[in-house]
Amino acid sequence: MTVTRPIWQLSATEIVNATHSGSLTARAVTEAAIARMEAANPALNAVVENLADEARADAEALDAHDGPKGPLHGVPVTIKINVDQSGHATSNGVTAFKDMIAPGDAPIVRNLKAAGAIVIGRTNTPEFSFRADTDNPLFGRTHNPWGPHISAGGSSGGAGSAVMAGIGALGHGNDIGGSLRFPAAANGAVTVKPGLGRVPAWNPSQTSERGLLAQSMSVQGLIARNAADLHLSMPVCVAPDPRDPFHVPLPWRGPKIDGPIRVAVSFDDFGFGLDPEVRVAIEAAASALSDAGYAVDAVEPPLARDTGEIGYRALLGEVKVMLDRDIQAHGSATLNAIFEEYYRQFPPLEGADLIRTLAQRSFYARAWSEFLEEYPLVLSPFMLKPFFAPGRDAEGGEGVRDALGGAHWSFIMNFLGLPAGNLPTQVVDLPHGPQPIGVQIAGRRWREDLIVDAMEAIEARIPPLCDTLWARMG
Numbered sequence: 001m002t003v004t005r006p007i008w009q010l011s012a013t014e015i016v017n018a019t020h021s022g023s024l025t026a027r028a029v030t031e032a033a034i035a036r037m038e039a040a041n042p043a044l045n046a047v048v049e050n051l052a053d054e055a056r057a058d059a060e061a062l063d064a065h066d067g068p069k070g071p072l073h074g075v076p077v078t079i080k081i082n083v084d085q086s087g088h089a090t091s092n093g094v095t096a097f098k099d100m101i102a103p104g105d106a107p108i109v110r111n112l113k114a115a116g117a118i119v120i121g122r123t124n125t126p127e128f129s130f131r132a133d134t135d136n137p138l139f140g141r142t143h144n145p146w147g148p149h150i151s152a153g154g155s156s157g158g159a160g161s162a163v164m165a166g167i168g169a170l171g172h173g174n175d176i177g178g179s180l181r182f183p184a185a186a187n188g189a190v191t192v193k194p195g196l197g198r199v200p201a202w203n204p205s206q207t208s209e210r211g212l213l214a215q216s217m218s219v220q221g222l223i224a225r226n227a228a229d230l231h232l233s234m235p236v237c238v239a240p241d242p243r244d245p246f247h248v249p250l251p252w253r254g255p256k257i258d259g260p261i262r263v264a265v266s267f268d269d270f271g272f273g274l275d276p277e278v279r280v281a282i283e284a285a286a287s288a289l290s291d292a293g294y295a296v297d298a299v300e301p302p303l304a305r306d307t308g309e310i311g312y313r314a315l316l317g318e319v320k321v322m323l324d325r326d327i328q329a330h331g332s333a334t335l336n337a338i339f340e341e342y343y344r345q346f347p348p349l350e351g352a353d354l355i356r357t358l359a360q361r362s363f364y365a366r367a368w369s370e371f372l373e374e375y376p377l378v379l380s381p382f383m384l385k386p387f388f389a390p391g392r393d394a395e396g397g398e399g400v401r402d403a404l405g406g407a408h409w410s411f412i413m414n415f416l417g418l419p420a421g422n423l424p425t426q427v428v429d430l431p432h433g434p435q436p437i438g439v440q441i442a443g444r445r446w447r448e449d450l451i452v453d454a455m456e457a458i459e460a461r462i463p464p465l466c467d468t469l470w471a472r473m474g
Contacts, residue, residue, distance in 0.1 A: 007032035009470065012075045012169040012229040019074035019116075026074035026118065030059035033076035033120050037167045040145075040473075046152070046161035047078060047121035048139040049088065055120045062116060072236055073116035076168040080156055081122045082129045083172065083220070084203040085109050093127045093136035096330040104204035107241035108172060108220045111200075115236040120168055123158030127335045128327060129174070130319075132182045132403045133393050134158060137332050141390060144187055145469060149432040151390045151403075153186030155179040159223045160187040164469055169224070170233055174201075176218040177312065178382075178410035181440065184223055184422040186387045188436030188465040190455060191223045192230055192448050196417025199237045200244035211318040212358070215246070217311075217414040226464045227423065227455035234448065253449050257376060260295040261450065263441075264375035267298075270305045272406035275385035277428050281437040284425040285379055285458050292457035294377075301378055302367040308408030309346070310364075311415025314357045317348035334394050341400040365416045372418075372444045377454055380409050382422055382440035386430060409440055419443050421451040425462050434472065436465055 003010070003018065007029055010018070018024035034052045041047045055076070062069055079085050082092040084102035086109075091097045105113065113119070124142045126134050134142040134157025142157045144150040145165040152161040156173025160183025163171040173180045175193045184191040199220040210218070222237065224230050235252035265286050267274055290296045320343070327339060349357050372378070384406045393403035413420040424438040443451045 008036035008166045010169065011226055012072065012224065013232050015075050015169060016071065016073060016232065020068045024074070026059040026062035027056070029074045030055050030076060030118050030120065033168055037121060040165045040167055044143045044145060044161050044165055045140055046123055046142050046158040046165065047167060048081060048124045048158065049122035051119055051121050055118050058118045062118070068116065070115035070236070072112065072233060075117045075170060076120045077112055077117045077170045077172060078121050078123045078159055078162050078168045079109055079119055079172045080125055080159055080174065082125050082174065083109065084205050085119065085122065088122060090203060090205050091138060092129055093125045093138055094330050095138045098138055100205060102203070102205045106203050107200035107244060108237055110241065111236050111239045112172070117170070123156070123162055123171060125155045125158060127331050128323065129155035129179060131155060131335070131338060131393055132178065133390060135391065145473060146188065146435060147433045149389060150387050150435055151186055151392065153183035153387065156183045156223060157186070160184060160189050163223050163225060164189050164466060165473070166470065170229065171223040172220070173223050174218060174220050175414065176214065177315065177414055178407055180221050180223060181382055181410055181420065181422040185382050185438045188424040188427070188438070188469060189223045189225060190227055190230065190423045190464065191221060192234065192421040192451050193413060193419060194219045194221050194448055195419040195445050197246050197248035198419070198446065198448065200241035200247040202241070202243040211322045213315050213318045214322070216417055217315060225466045227452050227459055230452045231456070234452070248446065250446055254447050260293055261377060262295045262297065262375045263289055263377045263379055263454070264299045264301060265296055266300050266304070266378065266380045268300060268304055269381070269384050270406060270408050272384050274381060277386060277437050278381050278384060281425045282379060282381060282439050284462060285439045288458040288461040289379070289454060291461060294454065294457070299375065301371050303364055304412060305408055307364045307368070307415060308411035310357055312411040313346045313349045314354060314415070316342060316346055317350050317354040320348045320350070338393055338400065341397055342404070344397070345400060345405055361415065368416055368418065369445065376444050376447065376450055378442045380440050380442070382409055382438060386428070386435050386437060413442055418445060419448040419451055421455050423455045423458060424465050425458065427465060427468060
């Protein structure tokens with residue numbers, strides 16, 4: 001492979017082709033990634049712990065290895081600070097936890113390293129990883145590489161900002177209500193939120209178990225710049241780990257579906273209003289899928305608004321029991337005010353109502369399962385309008401409503417444990433500056449591969465945005 005552009009701009013797939021063929025060493029790739037991090041990160045504050053020295057040592061070990069170590073040999077990655085990485089603090093953006101040093105690697109960190117990925121840094125998250133915007137008193141705000149007019153999203157805002165700025169080819173993140181997909185939407189990146197049980201999860205630093213909904217709604221994943229890199233890297237992430245007793249040990253690729261795959265397209269805004277630019281983005285994705293041979297129909301999935309709203313109210317009911325004391329004790333005044341507004345707009349289900357809703361979850365999941373039997377993919381909005389400005393969710397009721405209030409298309413997928421991908425389909429020049437606009441593609445349980453296939457088909461007609469962004473960044 002002949003490298004004709006800066007190494008830091010290479011995709012994960014291009015890096016692997018080069019390191020496997022011997023045309024690039026892991027050390028060369030790592031040095032390029034570190035140089036890009038040190039050049040771009042001061043303006044972004046996406047990476048809050050620079051691991052350059054460890055990365056160089058790991059690269060040297062890879063280069064001394066007898067042949068490629070694995071499918072991600074030499075790929076620079078970042079890890080979010082709410083997941084354990086041995087010897088580093090799992091602060092979760094909370095000052096009180098800044099010295100909580102992980103005794104071992106979480107499964108996803110172990111899987112990435114075992115595949116030959118090189119961790120170059122740890123990325124920022126909001127306090128307790130529970131905002132759609134990334135800012136905290138410990139490390140400060142992460143900025144969006146498209147400009148200061150757009151939030152970097154949350155809670156994996158550091159990962160999204162870093163990847164799109166060229167700081168590593170892949171960024172680890174996680175998602176309990178949209179924390180992979182909000183940053184993808186904000187920064188113009190590509191991701192797939194895995195479904196329930198798909199990627200093993202556990203933090204060795206844990207002193208107690210998470211709530212039942214947190215266990216079933218929160219997932220680990222990756223943010224990338226194109227869909228092909230997800231096909232390359234996600235099979236690594238789904239490798240089993242006995243520390244997660246509920247992991248589902250299925251291969252990444254499922255059985256082929258005969259005939260054209262049917263895609264349901266929805267423009268449902270749940271009464272919040274759909275911005276015309278978001279409608280254009282959905283129409284562009286639908287047209288691209290149709291051109292690629294998918295059978296695209298305008299049809300509504302079942303019980304969509306109820307599923308999202310009830311799911312988020314149930315999660316907040318659990319959060320109020322399991323986390324509220326810590327949030328009040330260790331969270332900033334800003335975070336506590338935001339949570340008060342969460343509770344007002346999505347009144348937490350408590351006591352018997354919460355228990356009944358947990359039982360009713362299978363009713364919603366069954367309705368969606370039956371629908372997805374006919375339509376294996378669902379194309380919809382993710383955000384109902386262009387992404388919000390930094391700090392918008394801290395601006396009272398209207399701010400929370402803009403940032404999270406209408407995010408039912410996000411909450412649905414976590415509550416039901418269904419996979420959902422996000423990708424951009426256009427950049428618009430709005431009065432405050434350029435902005436990526438994307439869509440969501442959800443799919444059948446444990447068929448993330450179908451979603452990524454569809455995103456690849458769209459990208460064949462609507463190229464990823466990284467080159468556009470880098471030209472604007474200069």
